[in-house]
Each structure stands twice: as structure tokens, then as C-alpha cells.
Amino acid sequence: MDLSYGQEYETFRSEVKGFLDQYADRQPKAGSGPRSDTTKEWQKLLIEHGYHSRTIPKEYGGYGATPDILKSRIIAEEFSNAQVNTGFSGQGISMLTPVLLEMGTEEQKQTFIKPTIEADMIWCQGYSEPGAGSDLASLTTKAELDGDEWVINGQKIWTSTAHLADWIFCLVRTEPEAPKHQGISFLLFRMDTPGIEVRPLVDMTGTANFNEVFFTDVRVPKHQIVGQRGQGWQVANAILGHERGSLAPPDAAMSRLNGVIKLMREETINGERVIDNPVFRDRLMKLQGRVLAMQYNDMRLLSANINKNQDVRLAGMIVKLLGTELRHEIECLGIDVMGEIGISYGDNPYLKGNGSWQYQYMYYLGLIIGGGTSQIQKNIISERGLGMPKEPKFAASEA
């Protein structure tokens, strides 16, 4: 057990701090969208110094550093401590870029990666469909080849940035006769192609965090495919695992928990501070213990990135399940300590913390479901983590 990062890394940490001291005032103001000039300039400045797209090769517009998980961690820590904007990071950057680096053609890498990481090209992800949620591979949006073009018909849902996006990376069924996992292809196309309609999907928070996207005879050049025809499932799965853990970072949970402590010191019940109420205090301490467990688990995962002999498969698999449920409960305590004020929302003048407790409480229920539901996580943990058998198919159990 050695939790120090070592001299090389402490030097790197001072460099990051130096950058933040010098340039923090150039960060985009709160609320400036990804299209604003300050956002784009900030993005370029971050890439130039290696604080964004750090390991993307130089020839594709990145900083070109060798992957070093500790340096990435230090960057995240220092930006978070200084509360400085870490740059734009949509699904094109977090999900498509790694896919292209792994499975894309040289031409695709040259065409798409640089504008994507510089926030000039914004993407949305077309995976889920009304009839294909947990069973994503049963998707039915179809693409048929007509000459040099794919003709796409169908519908996607939960498409978070569709209303902003220039492009979409999309899973479509191209081989309807093949088994479901082998009949899917991974296509890239512009969102202003005729035949695409985006409808906002308002959720329980009152916000349209997602959209529905409809395709009617959308024509897309044949070469805009990543990987081979029918390989789309493998292409997409090269990165799905990456999404799950990142939905529930434990350091953010601790920061919210500290927010609850602050709230408990401010709020009173019958003249008594909530923090002095032993029932609420015990709830708080229980949650603090759970967050600590997740933080140490996270350090173990970080360590396994550096020390390849450490087996942390199970430790990684449980993060999404535990982290989202935990965060939902922390937000819930935040609401409960406010008593009746906890039901405030929207323009209510008594609202505290901009309504973030109520909003996040609901939003995290969405994250418990999204990105692979808690129940799907439990299937994965029991089958891949504990070696338990898959649920038999109906036909097999009747035979």
C-alpha cells in the first residue's frame, strides 16, 4: 500500500496549478453553450496544454501524451479543487472518439476526431429505441442499401444531445436475416440530413434532457460506416463499459454529502439545528460510510490501472449499481432535512440551492435506470462476476 503519487507527479501537479493560476479567467462563463467562442477557445487552450484530449494522437488534433492514469487524475483533482471548467465533453468525445481510434479507417480518424475534440462538431448517440431498451440488440431501425446510399427508417429515443448535434453515431439493422447481434451496423451521418425529425422528451425533472429522433427515408453515403457491415454491435460494445462507471463518480458523491452537512447546520426544526437531531445525524453517518467505501474502491480501481496484476473485475462492475443508488439517497437526505421546503420547485421563492436537491434526486432515479438498469447490472454482476448461469430461454426451459 503506497498512496503517494511520487515526485514526478507532484511536479506535474504544480504545473497544473500554475496553468490554473494563469488562465482560469479565460474559462467560459456559466451558461455559455458549446457553440460560444469562449467555449471553443478554452477547449483549444486545454488541448494545447494537455488538459483535454490528452492521449489523443497529435496527428488527429490531440495532445499526444502516453496514457498516464495518475496524470489524468491529477488534472481532474486540480480542476475540481479550483472549480475550473474542464472543457466540453459530449458523447462524441467520450464515446465516439475512442471507437474511431480503435475501429475507424484512417480517413474517418482524419475527418472526424479533430473537429470533435475541438467542439466544432457535436454528436449525439443513436442507440436506444422504444422497443429496444435493456435488450438493446433487438433494435429495429433499419438501413437498406440503395446504390451508394443507406436508406434509414425507424426511431431512436433517449438521444440526449440530438437537438444540439451536428452528427449522430447510430446503430441500425442492416442484415434482418442474421441473428440479432450480427445484423447491426454502426453508421455516422449528419443531423441536418432530410428526413430526420427531433422531438424533445420532457422528463420528470421538468426538463427536456433527452429527445426522440425519427428517421423517414434518410439517405446516407455508403462509406459512412465504422467497422464492417453487421459488426456494429462489437463496435459499440468496445466502449459501453466505459459509460457505466463514469455515471457515478464517488468524489462527486462526497462533495454532495458535504453539501448536506452544510445544509444540516443551517436548517432548523423547532429551533434545533438538523445536525443536532440524532435521527438525521445517523442517516448522514450511514451515507458517509457508504461514500467512503466507494472512494476507497475507486482508489483500488485507479491503482489497478497502474498495477496490472491486481484483479478488480468485480470492484469495477458494481460502481454503476451502487453509485447511482447511493447518490439518489444522498439527494433524498438533502430534501428531507429541509422539511416542507423540500417540496419547493421551480420559481418558489423559498427554494434552496437552486432546487438542485430536488432536481438531482429525480435525475439520479433516471441514472439508476439509464446506462443499463440496476437489474441489468445485477445480471451482469451475477453472471460475469460470480459465474452464475444465464436465464434459460423460454423454449429451452419448456423442452
Added chain:
Amino acid sequence: MEFGLSQDQILLQDSVKKFLATEAPLDLVRGIAAKEQTDSAVWQGLIDLGIAGLLIPEAQGGVGLGMLDAVVVAEALGYAICPGPYLSSAIMAARYLTDAGASELLPGIAAGTSRVGVAFAAATGTRSDTNIEANGTTLSGSSLFALDADADGYLVATKDKHVYYVEADALARRALTTIDCTRTICELTFDQSAASLISDDASVLDSALYAGRAIQAADTLGASQCMLDQAVSYSLDRKQFNRAIGSFQAVKHMCAEMASQLEPCRAFVWFAGHAFDDAPDEAGLTACHAKAHLAEVGQFVAKTSTEVHGGMGFTDLVGLHYWFKRVGFNRQLLGSPEAVREEAANLQALCV
């Protein structure tokens, strides 16, 4: 940066596991429960492996290892629900005496010629029906729930956290039956019993209590891991409706829930051990949180594993209840989860 066990720690844990696999089978626990056997043979084996003197400095005949090593051993002992005075003699007594600079008793503990029990209940939650009064070189009164009914002497805490050593033949002792037969508990009665003050420094006692709690957390982790392993293995063997019950989603989800609650506890417990030697400011808080958190997770796993075993889990035939009770014992001793969480809140001065 490396968050994990060293090669030496893995080897240490493996050697203890290997020893326990043959020397501490379930039959030994059954034998002790039936009062036909005692823990002395398995404890002697652990003494021979150096476990009794694990934390004791080499100058006093010990091995001179740290709390993370002790945690790693506790995990293995918990997995096998190994009987014996590891928590009392090898951890809390050894740590207290070392920190207090009272080295006379340490060589005996390390060599296994002396088992030192701990009677700290007066400091962890005084009961109105017990009281210990110190009078210079004697103690009078009684202490409940002293750990180890077979000790050669006891470290006895008073309400104000002064700690005395009393030889077993200078006091009256009555063994108390508890749910768990793998660790023994007794009531001690003192009537002007000859006692020597070891230390009146409350922080030394606090530190020994924290060490005990970190070890209990590790013990519960080991015991819970074994209950999970037994549940998974049983679910793959047991068939109902022409299928292994482990292929039913209801059963798989119970196992997944156990595994997901338990897995982060591993890192938590390791850090709790590590903190004593390398992050001492965090040691008390982390030990309290680890103890309380493992009490909750352990209780969940103990219940759920029993349910996965169906009716058999409830019987003495499978013997799962010995793990269930070990976890329950750890939950209550040295403070209930609520009491320990309150201590965690106080350590952060939350209410100031």
C-alpha cells in the same frame, strides 16, 4: 501509487488460509459449540505461525508487522470463523501495551505463554449494573462482556479510561454464553483484586478500541465473503423445477446484491488498516466507519445468504448459522453501529 496488498501480505494471508483450511474446519467449531473441544490447539498453531505476536515489536519477541497485515489476517480468520483470542490478545491487548510503553507482558503474548483478555466495556458503554472502582493498587466491582474467558490476565478499563492489569487468579470469572461460540466472553468480579495501573492516557485506550473495530470489520468481511461463496456454490448445486436455483433471476440478484455491497468493503477495510501506520489522523474515524458499515453489510449478507440456502440455511446441518452468529457478534461488540456512527460524528466535531 499502489492501493492493494503487497506480495508479502498476500503470502501471509495465503499461509493463514492454508493452515485454517485443515486446522480450523467447521467440525472444530461444532466441537467447541458442544463443549467437547477448545480453541487451544488451533490457537497454538497460530502462535507458531507468529500470529499472536504479529503487532508486537521484534524487540519484545513479536513479528513487528503493521495493522494492514493484521487486517489481512483477520479477513482470513473471519472467513474460517476461526476460534481463539486474536481480537483480544493479539490485537487489542498487544496494541494497548505497546502504545502504553508497558513491554513486560508483550513477550509472553508473542510467545503464546500468556493470553491477555480485555475488559473495556466500562469505557465503551457503561452499564448501570456494573461498576469498577480503582483504589490505588486494587480494583473492586465487576466488568461485563470481557473478551476471552480463558485468559491468563485482563486489561481492565475504568469509566475514565484508566487501564489496569489483573491476573486471572486475582479475580472471579464467570463465562457467559453468547450467540457466537468462536470467541468467549465472561463476567469478571473484583474484590480488592491486586491490579497494576498500565496507563491513564485515554488516547491509548481509544487507539486500542479503534484497532479492535478495524479488525472486527475485517473479520466480518471475511465471514461475509465465505457466506456469499457458500450461497453461490449452493445455488449452483441445488435444483428445483429442473434447474439450478442459481439460474433464477431472483436468486442471482440476491447474490449480486451481496457481492456488490461486499466488494467495496475490501478496499475500505484495507484502508482502515493502512491508516493506523500511514495516516494516523484518519485512523479513528475510518475504523469507526468501517466497523459500522461492515456491521450493516454483514447483516445483509448473513440474512441473504441464509435465504439463498432455503430451509437448509436455517438448520444446523449446513452450519451456516455459525457465520451468521460471528457476524452478529462483531456487530454488537465494541459498540453497536449506531453508537459507533455517533462516535464518527463526534470525531468530526459535526455538532460544534
